[in-house]
Amino acid sequence: MTPVIEADGLVKRYGRFTAVDGIDLTIGKGEVFGLLGPNGSGKTTTILLLLGLTEPSAGSIRVLGLDPLRQPLQVKRRVGYLPDQIGFYDHLTARENLAYTARLTGLASAEAGRRIGEALGRVRLADVGDKRVGAFSRGMRQRLGLAEVLVKQAEIAILDEPTSGLDPQSTQELLEQIRELAAEGVTIVLSSHLLSMMQTICDRVALFKRGGIGLIGNVAELTTGVLGGTHVVEVEANGVDLPCVLKGLPHISAVSIIRPNHWRVDASDDVRAEIARKVVNAGGALQSMTIRQSSLDDVYVHFFEGENHDVAA
Numbered sequence: 001m002t003p004v005i006e007a008d009g010l011v012k013r014y015g016r017f018t019a020v021d022g023i024d025l026t027i028g029k030g031e032v033f034g035l036l037g038p039n040g041s042g043k044t045t046t047i048l049l050l051l052g053l054t055e056p057s058a059g060s061i062r063v064l065g066l067d068p069l070r071q072p073l074q075v076k077r078r079v080g081y082l083p084d085q086i087g088f089y090d091h092l093t094a095r096e097n098l099a100y101t102a103r104l105t106g107l108a109s110a111e112a113g114r115r116i117g118e119a120l121g122r123v124r125l126a127d128v129g130d131k132r133v134g135a136f137s138r139g140m141r142q143r144l145g146l147a148e149v150l151v152k153q154a155e156i157a158i159l160d161e162p163t164s165g166l167d168p169q170s171t172q173e174l175l176e177q178i179r180e181l182a183a184e185g186v187t188i189v190l191s192s193h194l195l196s197m198m199q200t201i202c203d204r205v206a207l208f209k210r211g212g213i214g215l216i217g218n219v220a221e222l223t224t225g226v227l228g229g230t231h232v233v234e235v236e237a238n239g240v241d242l243p244c245v246l247k248g249l250p251h252i253s254a255v256s257i258i259r260p261n262h263w264r265v266d267a268s269d270d271v272r273a274e275i276a277r278k279v280v281n282a283g284g285a286l287q288s289m290t291i292r293q294s295s296l297d298d299v300y301v302h303f304f305e306g307e308n309h310d311v312a313a
């Protein structure tokens with residue numbers, strides 16, 4: 001993995017409050033990397049630090065080998081950023097906004113014109129390229145943000161909650177476009193609260209907890225590490241004490257009660273046949289059994305169990 005983002009012991013304090021508390025992070029070229037965590041856990045602050053938009057209190061950052069604080073212009077030219085509220089000039093058209101970005105990037109006007117036309121087409125804004133951005137919906141603004149990444153030919157795109165406020169169809173479209181960027185080798189760093197989306201799109205995720213990274217890895221690593229298994233079996237049975245009869249069975253890491261006569265079994269394999277056998281041998285009556293892959297949602301709920309999610313400075 002060729003690292004394109006490297007953070008080492010990153011700390012950001014606001015007065016006596018520590019918003020980012022000693023983050024170590026390496027993201028490789030072409031990775032789709034997700035930042036997850038409750039409100040106020042430090043995701044946006046980390047993004048601002050990576051972009052050189054706020055100064056670290058301690059630690060170091062390298063983005064494409066550059067120091068974002070000392071070399072902000074070089075970093076801005078090579079990194080695309082879609083903040084939560086994308087700032088375009090509302091009185092300018094989509095094409096004019098992109099032309100402005102192209103000028104800042106130092107593109108010659110013929111090349112800029114070619115890239116802008118192509119980018120507007122790719123994000124399906126060609127028809128409204130000459131309309132003022134003030135009239136754009138949130139989904140159109142997000143797509144224009146991706147067009148900006150394309151025009152700059154950014155090597156890294158940092159997207160802060162890109163799908164928040166989008167309807168399901170616009171979310172799907174934006175995801176497709178993010179995937180296409182990733183397939184072309186653009187490194188993507190995105191934050192979102194949509195866990196199922198993050199599970200499908202991200203190569204790795206980091207779970208932020210009170211300014212630190214509590215967990216990092218791909219979904220399979222996290223489900224195994226946190227839940228002890230990659231499968232969740234839900235069992236409904238009468239006349240049996242399931243935790244007791246499954247005790248010592250291989251591949252099972254946890255048996256927890258959901259409601260009377262209804263349990264959840266975390267396992268590293270499909271253990272339905274063994275469970276059925278054990279229930280019947282113990283004289284119980286099996287009512288139902290379902291299996292699914294453990295999800296990021298399971299990891300998240302387990303990891304943040306009992307946390308107060310209203311973290312305030």
Ligand SMILES: Nc1ncnc2c1ncn2[C@@H]1O[C@H](COP(=O)(O)OP(=O)(O)OP(=O)(O)O)[C@@H](O)[C@H]1O
Nearest residue numbers: 014019038039040041042043044045046311312313
């Ligand atoms: N400029 C600032 N001054 C003081 N405190 C700040 C400032 N910016 C952020 N914070 C605090 O730092 C903490 C981390 O905020 P941050 O925006 O990084 O969280 P987040 O994980 O992105 O949250 P969300 O999911 O709500 O976007 C919060 O408690 C926030 O109140």
